[in-house]
Amino acid sequence: TRYARITGTGSHLPARRLTNDDMATLLAQRGLQTSDEWIVERTGIRARHFAADGEMASDLALQASLQALAAAGRQPHEVDLIVVATSTPDMVFPSTATILQRKLHEAALAQGGQGPIGAAAFDVQAVCTGFIYALTVADALIRAGTARCALVVGAEVFSRILNFDDRTTCVLFGDGAGAVVLEATEHDGSGPGVLATDIHADGRHTGILCVPGTVAGGQVLGDPLLRMDGQAVFKLAVGVLEETARTTLAKAGMTEADLDWLVPHQANIRIMQSTARKLKLPMERVVVTVDQHGNTSAASIPLALDHAVRAGRIQPGQLLMLEGVGGGFTWGSALVRY
Ligand code: ACO
Structure with missing residues (x-):
């Protein structure tokens, strides 16, 4: 039987890191009060990362994807399917997946290689369940024989859509990206x-x-x-x-x-x-x-x-x-x- 197996993983966080104390300072500037104690007790969160101005979901996705490909021992041109789960896409359209495809191509060209041009690429939007949806779709396409080597990515810049006048939500979210390479494999069900x-x-x-x-x-x-x-x-x-x-x-x-x-x-x-x-x-x-x-x-x-x-x-x-x-x-x- 054909299965889709995770052959590599990668992730990326933007450089700017804010602790709960940093959030308290940020909110104090708006006349709002919060504390490390409240946030840790209610949520377990101690810190989060926020993207820099101009740093987009596709930029975080690119770094995570390059890491995942390296871990899988795959070159960008071997990818034949790109699925990006995001609720904070770079633009209304085209999809963040196609923008990631272009950035993977540019990164590969700089190394004397080729990007995954011609691979199918699209976004999946299911908010926090997005990665599970994306993995489910990629798994189905691999099992159906439509794809052999998929890049499945979750990438978000939630800092862009947070209301910093609402202390009950803005302390909860952060930015980042994670990726897996999913490849076709055959076994009796006991393998990966x-x-x-x-x-x-x-x-x-x-x-x-x-x-x-x-x-x-x-x-x-x-x-x-x-x-x-x-x-x-x-x-x-x-x-x-x-x-x-x-x-x-x-x-x-x-x-x-x-x-x-x-x-x-x-x-x-x-x-x-x-x-x-x-x-x-x-x-x-x-x-x-x-x-x-x-x-x-x-x-x-x-x-x-x-x-x-x-x-x-x-x-x-x-x-x-x-x-x-x-x-x-x-x-x-x-x-x-x-
Ligand atoms: N700092 C200090 N005090 C705060 C803050 C804050 N950042 N935010 C709210 N408070 C105050 C409220 O004003 C309220 O004060 P009051 O009692 O004087 O009115 C008090 O804390 C309690 O507020 P609640 O909203 O009732 O707090 P609750 O215990 O419900 O915790 C929380 C809020 C953490 C959001 C909780 O409801 C929760 O964990 N919900 C799950 C939702 C979640 O995690 N969503 C993530 C996104 S969804 C997803 O990913 C699927």
């Missing part, structure tokens, strides 16, 4: 690969987490900044995360006892602790980067994955549960033999 995926949405809840503005007639119409009902998101998140994890495990004929690692979307330590408890996983088997990255939306899962791989924590042959939840409302999971 994406073993099962599960994605869902419930459009009745579009309003609880959204950036409701749009561009029309040469102007921004409506509010172009992030709004969230944190408690509504929290309540929905904990239920669906357990459900989707159980569904993917069942599809692969496995149980939570088979899992080596939970690699969750990094929104909030309390959501992760609650999911871990429900899956009877000790926190030592949960990859946590929210303390250093904040919530990087579609980038958070591949960022966490890459950090755990590079730290030597995630080892070949281990079973990983990737899962996420986000605006839409969307949620999903992927069971991966690394």
Whole structure:
């Protein structure tokens, strides 16, 4: 049987790092009060990175992608599919994936090589579940024989859509990118690969987490900044995360006892602790980067994955549960033999 296997991971964070104390200083300039203590206790976040002026999602995606390709031992021209998950694209169109394709080509030319020109390239928009959606689509295209070597990226610059007059949301998010190279492989199911995926949405809840503005007639119409009902998101998140994890495990004929690692979307330590408890996983088997990255939306899962791989924590042959939840409302999971 054909499977899609992760052969390389990469990630990138912008240079500018803000601690909670830095956020407190920033908010104080607007007459708002917050503290390291409040943020750590409610969310587990200690620091986040913000992109520089002019630094776009595709720039972060490029660095993460080059790292992932190097880890996989692949050249850019070998990629035949690029899927970028983002809710903060460089522009309305074309897709951030095609801009990444051009930047990969330029980077390859500088090294005397060729970029992935001619590869299919498109964006996927499922907010914080974006990477799970992108991985699911790329896995399906590889299994169908449409693609052989895919670059799957989550890249976000949420700092651009934060309302710094709203202390309940602006302290939660950060910028960054993570990438994986996904390649076709054949085995009986015991080898590495994406073993099962599960994605869902419930459009009745579009309003609880959204950036409701749009561009029309040469102007921004409506509010172009992030709004969230944190408690509504929290309540929905904990239920669906357990459900989707159980569904993917069942599809692969496995149980939570088979899992080596939970690699969750990094929104909030309390959501992760609650999911871990429900899956009877000790926190030592949960990859946590929210303390250093904040919530990087579609980038958070591949960022966490890459950090755990590079730290030597995630080892070949281990079973990983990737899962996420986000605006839409969307949620999903992927069971991966690394
Ligand atoms: N600093 C200090 N005080 C604050 C801050 C802040 N940054 N923000 C809010 N407060 C105050 C509030 O004003 C309120 O004060 P009051 O009691 O005097 O009115 C108090 O803290 C409690 O506010 P709540 O909003 O009720 O705080 P809550 O305990 O719900 O925590 C949080 C808020 C962290 C957002 C929580 O609801 C949560 O974790 N929700 C999950 C949503 C989430 O993580 N979303 C991430 C994006 S979604 C995704 O990625 C899927």
